[in-house]
Amino acid sequence: MGREANSEPKYDILALVTLDKNRILGGKQLTLLAKDEAEQKVMTADIAKALKADVVQMTSGDYLVIRV
């Protein structure tokens, strides 16, 4: 649900799983480097399951694990 006047969205980025080490720039979230796409998918799914969170696949190919 998009941003609305009476509901402040609470999005937490819990993890970023990337294949490009140049995109690991720090921050509050856990950032992991996967060696290939298969590993990236498995890592993302494992984190999302453990944290009961949702996954967004970015156009760049990175995965964000977020909690709304």
Add this chain to the structure above:
Amino acid sequence: MDGVLSKEHIILIVTSIIVGTLARIITIKEDFRQYPSYPNGYLIHLVTGFVAAALGAVAIPALMTKNFVAVTFLTLAIQQFRDVRKSERESLKDLENTEYAYRGDAYIDGIAKTFESRNYFALIVALATGITIQLVDSKSSLVKIISGAIVGFLFLYILKRFSKGKTIGDVAEVNEAKIEVKNHELYVDGMYVSNLLGTENAAQLFQEEGRAVVISPKKDYLRVTLENFGQRQAALFEATRTLGVKRYHFTRRDFENGRVVIALVPIINDIEKLIEAVKKTPLLESTKKSESVMKTNMVGRE
């Protein structure tokens, strides 16, 4: 007999209390869908309805015995009914985190106001019954009781008609919509809804078990009401509470033509029930807009 109630007054009070309380019992069933069948919730509202009816019932005997000051207790009644609204609101807000989707502040406000107004029903019906019994010029108590009850129920009918609101089904078409997941993004009838389906499991789950409906307003000005966040939240709440939620629930609006999407992965996979639940969602008082008022020339013309 000073200080003791006469037979006529006892008949008047008892009849008014019974008719007033019956008015509350009848109207509490109207709220069955809005309010779960908590036995204790039922009892609370029946008792406050009884108290409301009692306050309405004793007003006429108080006046007849020239006890004009006693009528000021009606202000106490209003305070009591406000407390009913307040406690209802607090109770529903406390439950917010336990529901599949939030009811939302607008819906809670509407439900709480309804509960308050239903107590006024009991009071007004009891008062009308009492006045009628007092005014009917008959020696037969039975005639007085029957006339009082008829007028009381007539008042209840009028009040129910007056306070009856519309539902989404009255102002909009609700139809099943086609779900597509493209590149881990959810589309409903071609409208983008969410990109939260990032894993294959999520995409597959929504593709196979997801259900969606599209709400299309019958007239353009109704968009203001239907696209209101509180109204959409209420529709989503009714949908999720009717069918349950396995995972994910979304609402999204289409700015181009005013369609509103409700999509979810339900526990009970029944599209007809989903459409019915959304159709029966009440139009919230706080979101309603009158077309005639919108046409009003607020600033005046030369």
